[in-house]
Structures are given as structure tokens and as C-alpha cells.
Amino acid sequence: MSPDTHDLIPVTVLTGFLGSGKTTLLNRLVQQPVMKDALVVINEFGDIGLDHRLVAEGDEHTVVEMSSGCLCCTIRGDLSRTIQRTFDAIERAGGEPFSRVIIETTGLADPAPILHTLMTDYWLAHRLVLDGVICLVDAASGISTLNAHRESQRQAAIADRLLITKADLVDGARLSRLASHLARINPAAEQLQVSHGEIAAEQLTGKGLSAQGRQANHWLSAASYAQVAPVMDTIQATPGSLVSMLSPQSGPVLSRHGEQVRSFCFTVEEPIAPEVLEDWLDLLMSLLGEKILRVKAIVKVAGREQPLALHGVQHIFHPPEPLPVEACADGVSRFVFITTGVAPEAVSRLFDYFQPAQAP
Ligand SMILES: Nc1nc2c(ncn2[C@@H]2O[C@H](COP(=O)(O)OP(=O)(O)OP(=O)(O)O)[C@@H](O)[C@H]2O)c(=O)[nH]1
Numbered sequence: 186m187s188p189d190t191h192d193l194i195p196v197t198v199l200t201g202f203l204g205s206g207k208t209t210l211l212n213r214l215v216q217q218p219v220m221k222d223a224l225v226v227i228n229e230f231g232d233i234g235l236d237h238r239l240v241a242e243g244d245e246h247t248v249v250e251m252s253s254g255c256l257c258c259t260i261r262g263d264l265s266r267t268i269q270r271t272f273d274a275i276e277r278a279g280g281e282p283f284s285r286v287i288i289e290t291t292g293l294a295d296p297a298p299i300l301h302t303l304m305t306d307y308w309l310a311h312r313l314v315l316d317g318v319i320c321l322v323d324a325a326s327g328i329s330t331l332n333a334h335r336e337s338q339r340q341a342a343i344a345d346r347l348l349i350t351k352a353d354l355v356d357g358a359r360l361s362r363l364a365s366h367l368a369r370i371n372p373a374a375e376q377l378q379v380s381h382g383e384i385a386a387e388q389l390t391g392k393g394l395s396a397q398g399r400q401a402n403h404w405l406s407a408a409s410y411a412q413v414a415p416v417m418d419t420i421q422a423t424p425g426s427l428v429s430m431l432s433p434q435s436g437p438v439l440s441r442h443g444e445q446v447r448s449f450c451f452t453v454e455e456p457i458a459p460e461v462l463e464d465w466l467d468l469l470m471s472l473l474g475e476k477i478l479r480v481k482a483i484v485k486v487a488g489r490e491q492p493l494a495l496h497g498v499q500h501i502f503h504p505p506e507p508l509p510v511e512a513c514a515d516g517v518s519r520f521v522f523i524t525t526g527v528a529p530e531a532v533s534r535l536f537d538y539f540q541p542a543q544a545p
Pocket residue numbers: 201202203204205206207208209210236291292350351352353354379380381382
């Protein structure tokens with residue numbers, strides 16, 4: 186059985202391109218009372234990790250470093266083992282249990298596989314819950330980095346909060362260009378400016394679904410995204426048409442700018458039959474999972490009073506979490522998709538495919 190998320194330890198993933206200011210921020214954060222008893226995991230890519238020596242170690246928190254490879258590609262198993270070993274060591278020594286975990290990724294890491302690991306690794310998934318992804322963007326080099334490096338775009342797209350660092354180095358016009366650029370990549374994430382890592386830790390914590398509780402709609406932020414509804418009357422659904430539904434002849438399913446981040450909200454007005462929800466998401470994830478960075482949803486399932494919160498990364502979904510009835514007062518299901526190059530039509534066509542009226 187899955188543990189109640191309220192019993193789990195919140196984990197924050199701190200990401201941002203090379204030199205964006207992650208270590209500077211961490212150095213400040215770990216001095217604050219909220220970070221007491223935090224475990225900080227730093228992944229420095231390369232043979233000799235240096236970052237952990239730059240992070241001031243307080244009495245209460247422990248800093249562990251992983252430098253055998255990049256967290257997002259080669260050492261996902263190590264993430265689990267490292268955290269597990271540190272938890273065990275603290276317990277054996279009779280220390281205070283960790284109250285939160287912060288994972289600083291390398292500047293080149295794609296955060297999606299890290300979230301995937303947090304959700305799929307048995308040990309981690311039974312102890313930790315994602316509190317949020319914080320992405321740092323350098324005000325001076327942000328736009329050019331976002332344009333040149335797909336990792337940087339993915340980091341910004343998947344984030345719950347965007348921190349614009351080094352604002353002291355640029356003028357107001359440049360700052361607002363970066364803010365608009367980021368809003369196109371990730372319309373839902375709140376943007377905050379940070380100078381030399383100075384920010385109250387409370388502004389970066391409590392962003393996850395479980396921490397927000399009844400404020401599930403803040404977590405989803407559906408209104409920030411372009412709305413897409415099902416297109417049922419335009420689909421000729423036959424079993425053989427599945428492949429053609431994803432082919433270019435049937436419309437712009439994959440973006441011409443293949444790798445570009447596309448985020449949108451798919452809405453369904455009527456309660457969704459549980460089997461339709463399951464089959465649709467299964468098919469969607471198996472066909473397009475590689476291109477789906479993150480899915481967040483509040484869903485009204487037919488026959489259930491309580492709406493469900495869903496959270497998925499690439500091929501994997503967290504166990505659905507029941508929400509209070511008022512989290513979906515209008516009965517409309519809303520799915521936020523953050524993708525690289527998936528057109529909203531792909532999502533809506535696959536949904537239509539499972540509608541009973543359309544079935545052959
Ligand atoms: N002017 C200015 N410099 C900053 C600010 N924040 C960080 N820096 C500087 O930017 C440089 C890079 O900062 P780091 O904190 O090492 O960046 P990082 O993201 O950890 O870098 P990597 O580990 O290489 O990915 C350092 O020289 C910092 O002192 C800021 O707000 N303003």
C-alpha cells in the first residue's frame with residue numbers, strides 16, 4: 186500500500202544551467218531555520234566534485250556529494266543508495282531524522298529522469314514526496330542559454346518556481362524580456378528575482394501538492410495554459426487509425442520544432458469513466474511518454490465523489506491522490522501537459538479514440 190503523502194519527507198529539486206547560481210543559493214538557504222535537519226545532495230559532474238566544499242556545512246544538516254556521473258543519466262540508482270545510506274547512518278548514530286531533502290542537480294541535467302527516479306524507486310517513493318522543482322535562470326545569459334541548450338529549456342519548463350539570478354547585472358528591459366521568454370516556456374511557474382542567493386527558504390518550500398492540501402488548484406495552475414478541449418466529432422476512430430492519428434497527415438501532432446517545449450491544458454467537461462482514463466493515459470504514455478516532461482491533473486472520475494490529483498513524469502504516474510470535493514467544484518477535469526514537441530491535438534485525438542460513441 187502507498188504511504189499517506191503527509192507522512193513523507195518533502196524533497197526539493199534545485200536545477201538551473203551551469204553557473205546560474207545554484208551553489209550560491211544553497212549556501213544561503215542552508216543557514217536558515219527551515220533548513221534545519223535538511224539533507225542536501227549535491228551532484229557535481231566530473232571526477233572531482235568541488236561544489237560541496239563551497240556549501241557551508243551547518244551542525245544540523247548533512248551534505249552528501251555524488252560525483253560519479255550526471256544524476257539524470259548514469260547514476261539514478263546511486264541517488265537512491267546515497268540517500269538511503271545517509272538516512273541509515275543518521276539513524277544508527279541516533280541523530281534527528283531528516284525533515285527535508287534538497288537535491289542540487291548538475292547544470293547539464295535534465296530534471297525529468299530525476300523526478301522519474303523519485304517516483305519509481307521503491308525506497309525513495311515510500312519515504313519522499315516531491316515538494317517542488319526550483320529552476321535558476323541567469324538574468325545575463327538566460328535567453329541565449331535557453332535558446333542554445335535543450336537541457337536549459339527542459340529545466341525551466343518543468344519547474345514549479347523560476348528564480349531569476351544576477352538581476353544586478355542587467356537593466357530592466359533585459360529583465361522583462363527574460364521574464365516574457367520564461368513565461369512562454371512555463372506560463373504557470375511563479376518568477377522571483379534573487380540577488381546573490383538571498384531569498385527566504387519559505388518562498389521555495391511547500392510548493393508540492395501534498396503541502397498545498399486544499400489549494401490543489403494553485404498546484405495545477407490550469408488557467409495559465411492555453412486550453413484545449415476534446416475534438417470528438419472530427420475523429421473517425423477505427424482500431425487501424427491509431428497510427429494514422431499520430432501521423433503528419435492527420436494534423437500537427439508533433440511540432441515542427443520537435444524539441445521545443447509546448448505546454449497546454451486539456452479539459453474534459455464531463456466526468457471521465459475510470460477505464461477511459463486508464464486506457465487513454467496508458468496509450469498516451471506508451472506512445473508519447475518520452476516527449477512528455479510532466480503531467481499534472483485534477484480529474485473528476487465518473488462514479489467518484491472526490492476528484493483525483495494525478496502527477497506523471499515521462500512514462501510513470503504517481504498513485505492518484507484523492508482531493509477534497511471543492512478542488513474540482515465545477516466538475517471539469519483539467520490536465521496540464523508539459524511536453525517537448527507534442528501538439529495538443531495528439532492528446533485530444535487519443536482521448537477521443539476511447540469515447541464509447543466513437544468506438545467502431
Ligand atoms: N553578480 C551576481 N553574481 C552572482 C549571483 N549569484 C551567483 N553569482 C555568481 O555566479 C557565479 C556562479 O555561481 P554558482 O553558485 O557557482 O553557480 P552554479 O549554478 O552552482 O554553477 P555550476 O555548479 O557550475 O552549475 C559565482 O561566481 C557566483 O558568485 C548574483 O545574484 N549576482
